[in-house]
Amino acid sequence: MTELRLQDAGTARSQPRTGVARRLARQREAGLVLILVLLFVAMSFASPYFLTWENMRAMTMAFAVEGIVVVGMTILLISGGIDLSVGSVVAFAMVLAGWLFLAGIDPWTASALAILACAGIGLAMGLCVTRIGLHHFIVSLAFMVIARGACLLLTGGRPIGLFTLPPEFKFIGQGSIGVIPFVIVFFVIFVLAFDFLLRRSTAFRKVFYTGSNPKAAAYSGIRTQRVVVATTVLCSTLAGVAGIIYMARFGSAQPTFGVGMELNVIAAAVIGGASLTGGQGTILGAILGAILLSVVSSSLALLDVSVYWQDIIRGSILLAAVSFDLYLHRRKSR
């Protein structure tokens, strides 16, 4: 089959395996880890500030919240869907929670309601896909515009200042447990939990089946429509959670927040081995993808590379990293 186009040839298989295969699967992520290590070594020579605790902390903070969205997107991609609305939904969660808070509701309830509303958006999208039969792409594009519109409507386009949020709420975004920011603690636990669930739980196994071959899944008695709706809802819900954390962190809600986030998030998942045609992907890989993207950006800023060169370098590194990863993966699987 060497002659054929190997569109997805390099993407990972993420099913739990035993023995050799399990080690191989780990090695898929090992490719990305290797690239990251190389980057870290290079950077620690290039800048004395790179390998400092503060910089590591800062870099982690830079992708931790978006990482939550990456998790949702990866699961959705595995099920065969895609969601362009995540950036808008993040903003919507911020704005709605902020608006409710200013209307006098306590911030925890306001946040819960906002996250629920995001889940509602996910449900609406999921039903459009399964009931009407539209494609995820076009449905989420429409909801990306609608959710953004809702943000504008709620705020009149103006950012909402939430300086009055109580400190225990702000703790979510700004607090630390010991020296480690709460955001990072939350993020790490969250990622490990979802990585475990995705590899092991029967519920998420059905997501793989559905994404790999929806027809065969239906012929295995899996209610694929429910799986699709559930993953869509999950992705929107996690975007909502991320929105609330951002709100706690910035102490404000911006209706224009998260524009363009979707491409970044999808890119992270794909770098980490998720397939755009469904059935493949891992949380760990996707998060490594997000880390790669973020560390490259942070490094360029740290080195004070000219703005005009940054994009070119970022794009090239992205390309080089995925090519190298694919190369490693191919060699290993031989």
Add this chain to the structure above:
Amino acid sequence: MTELRLQDAGTARSQPRTGVARRLARQREAGLVLILVLLFVAMSFASPYFLTWENMRAMTMAFAVEGIVVVGMTILLISGGIDLSVGSVVAFAMVLAGWLFLAGIDPWTASALAILACAGIGLAMGLCVTRIGLHHFIVSLAFMVIARGACLLLTGGRPIGLFTLPPEFKFIGQGSIGVIPFVIVFFVIFVLAFDFLLRRSTAFRKVFYTGSNPKAAAYSGIRTQRVVVATTVLCSTLAGVAGIIYMARFGSAQPTFGVGMELNVIAAAVIGGASLTGGQGTILGAILGAILLSVVSSSLALLDVSVYWQDIIRGSILLAAVSFDLYLHRRKSR
């Protein structure tokens, strides 16, 4: 089959048919035409300015040049690819041609070189896909960033004023043949030509085969890699052509032009029946999709709808239109 996800069930089939089937195929586009007609009737009641020649001209000009990119994207989608870099490549063509012109090269040669450079970007992307085996999505995302960086680098982030472009060059973008702008004339001929080619020419039929099932196409002796490279190059080249026309129209080159264009262009193609998994799509449908998106925007502007509502309405109309279209299509195909 009720249990199955009907992801792409509604997307068009674009093969030429005979007799009844042919009429059915036409009707696919007829669904979109019907939606557009309804919109036009509603709008002409809603606003006395809608059905004026000036408004029609303004609305047509708003999508004509982008329509050229839509054509390229549709063909690429049919072949199974996707291109997120079109917006950046449009800007790159403008900026490079403008830069060369200011460096003393005559505008025609400068434009030809710029379009050639865009084709080169397409070639690079196509080779990354076919040779390295990366996915179109991630490759074009990287090139979207790189091309944008190249624009910034060439211009230092500032627009290039091209007031000194000779009038015969500006004619491309600003001139009229009789009362009809040259851009519109060019666009109509261009679209009709490509629509015909895609339906009839043996070369473009291979694009359908490749997109529908690359393996089967390869088994039939089609060099699918070449087809993929060719469609990728074509898409970038047409983006380059659009960039040159924009430059002639605006008399300037803007490094930030076309941000977010890719989603709009892909949405138009998908509304018009192109499948994101390849093998399906028509030029006419895609252009009707572009017209729909553009007319909705223009109509909202004309009606002075509050900006805070516009996005919500736009998103909802998009959703309603694709659902209605799918509904019509389903009924008909019964």
Add this chain to the structure above:
Amino acid sequence: MADDLVLRISNVSKSFGAIQALRGVDFELRRGEVHAIAGENGAGKSTLMNIIDGILRPDSGEIFLNGAPVEITSPARAQELGIGFVHQEIALCSDVTVAENIFMAEINASRKWFMDYAALHARARETLAQLSPIEPTLLVRDLSISSQQLVEIAKALTLDCRILILDEPTAALTEHEAQLLFGIMRRLAAGGISIIYISHRMVEIFDNCDRVTVFRDGRHIATREVAEITPDFVVNSMVGRVLGKLYPPKRDAAAPPPAPLLSVAGLTDGKRFRDVGFTLGRGEILGLAGLIGAGRSEIVKGICGLHPVTAGRLELDGTELPIRSYRHSIDNGLVYLSEDRKGDGVFIDLPIAANVSALDLRQVSSRWGTVDAEKEAEQAGRLGDRLGLKRGSIDDPVSSLSGGNQQKVALAKMLSVEPRVIFLDEPTRGVDVGAKAEIHRILRELANNGVGIVVVSSELPELIGLCDRVLVVREGLLNGEVAGDALTEENIIRLASFTERTVRPEGESLRPEGENLH
């Protein structure tokens, strides 16, 4: 004699990772002969054909065409060399019309700028007429698997080739279409075209082929004139041992009729079939026969909740069972094995173990709702061994298996749950003789344990050898039933084809002829 050799394969080897698919294989093809290749699933037959067609490159070895060494680098090159190939796995462009699929290679090679659709459709209609009247303007996605198989064959017939490779072309065809195909093959061979014919059906090999080559474990075992040997010889050299009986003993016909397990009444979908009614006994194996497109698949899918029905009643063990969804059916012990292995039978990119466990994950999960990888591997290993699955690691994707072994994975999936009623649509498609006998044995064993089994098959000997009773479907109606001594090919074919297009008034008795046959 030497110039009679069209194709010579010399010492070809090919491996996929750790799996050695071909080990120094030799093969010779003469002009105008029909040369059968036989071998167990995973013996390397398809791999060799893929090498001849340029889809795969051999690790070592040489290919000679008309005495000259050639390097076949791509299917396009193979076509230039006059090699045509009907793939075991259907590979068609589903978004494209039948006509364009048939003439794809020609369109590709054509120097013409524009398509002439009128001529294309006319010629496609002509080609198809030799096999089955499929409308050339339909999209391939709208065809049943068997029709797609016919299109795949028609595609090869249009090629101007000197060597034609047919890799299990009849696996999804009924007797009728298969006979048409054999007629065409003989005509082509008479015209000097050499044909490589791969099949697991001995009858076909012995009725239609001149020579036969046997492979085992990637090795060339023997090549003989068909006239000089017996089927037993072929089977024995394939399997490497003497095989017992092909079919297990049936239910004792003298025994009292079985207690009814599942009864179906008035099943109608408003399109493909209507007023279907029958009763399946406990421990009975019931066959469903019919021509392509008779609607057998739809009927069984309808019973399982995989195809919408407008009317109909099911009774399982005497209690009514509403048709809701396939999940509901599974939970009540009804399972269905699809005829479209690749389309909806297996998850081609997922590991073998994950495929086998898909029907009921609870069996392989821990108390906490997490999949236990060891249990899963154990289950797949056990069922795989039972079916003689030839595989690498249990974690390899199904795509790394040979066609017949993929079918075994699909079967293992069915057997993983303990169903009360099993519907099998072409269960032994592409399965080798040995494994087939084993599958039949397993089915009979299940039946003896009280499971009801319905087998849809286009292979009449299988229906006759395996089933206690066979229902014949014609144009969506049950047209009769044969059992016992009346269970013969002639009777089934007669019921299946009857007079063409006789319109039967609604409500008239459905099985007068069947009654007569008892």
Add this chain to the structure above:
Amino acid sequence: ESKFACEPGDTYIMNVMVSAHPYWVPVFEGFKQAASAMGCEVIFSGTPDYDITKQIASFEQDLVKKPKGILLHPMQADPFIEPINRAVDSGVAVVTFAADSPNSKRTSYITSDNLAEAKFAAEEIAEQLGGSGEYAVLENPGQSNHDLRVTAFIDYMKTHYPEMKLVGRQASNQDANRAYQAVQSMLQANPNLGALWIPEAGSAEGAVAAVLEAKADVVIMHADVTPTTLEHIKAGNVHMALNPNQGMQGFMGFVATFMAAHPDMIDPFNDYERSGYNPMGIPFIDNGFAVITKENAEDFDLNAYMEGRS
């Protein structure tokens, strides 16, 4: 009757890009106040998108409504030359604000002086740091007024305060999260960073979050305001913000547009009759800017201001 008033039905349009941006709200408020003083109708128009093609289309659609004049914020200068000229030729007065199209036939241009803002900011920062230290900027390549605020700032520093060292120049593209990341990195690379100049408020929100997290002592100045940055100013996290006088921009913008639509009201001492230009033209009107500090931050709460207006 005063000639400084509208005939019934005379309509004036304010056309902008990214029309949901809150910046336009006080501008349009000023525009409306002037219009109502003169008995004119107003329409707020433009495109919600950051897309010049759409803005041109909306501008051309404005023309279909036959307004007396349009106060325009052209997203880019040159692409608007032809549409503006066509409008002016068809008798619709056009005045630009906040961004210009200098080569077109627009009659006047009103804006806050970005150079003056940059100069003020540079002076203030240099003073705060005592004339020497490290500073950094955020920028949005491609956004002309932001570009001007940044480049002019850097140039001014270079020429007037050679002791002030530019150590970081990162793009944030008006995205709080990107600004947050960029400032974090800059703080890591430059522990002695003393000041930050940010050309708009959206990025400032992210920048402040980063500075607070790093517990760094940085003098932050930015242009424009949002509710959050106001609070930061009140809390002392942001040193100072410079805000264009949006009300005057809208008010004077209207007046200039009205004047441009009524050239017959003036007969000045110049060659306008011979040369044919609009005698009401004013090449540049400076609407000025306000300096927002702890003391006056209260008065720049847009939500409070818009309370009871619409």
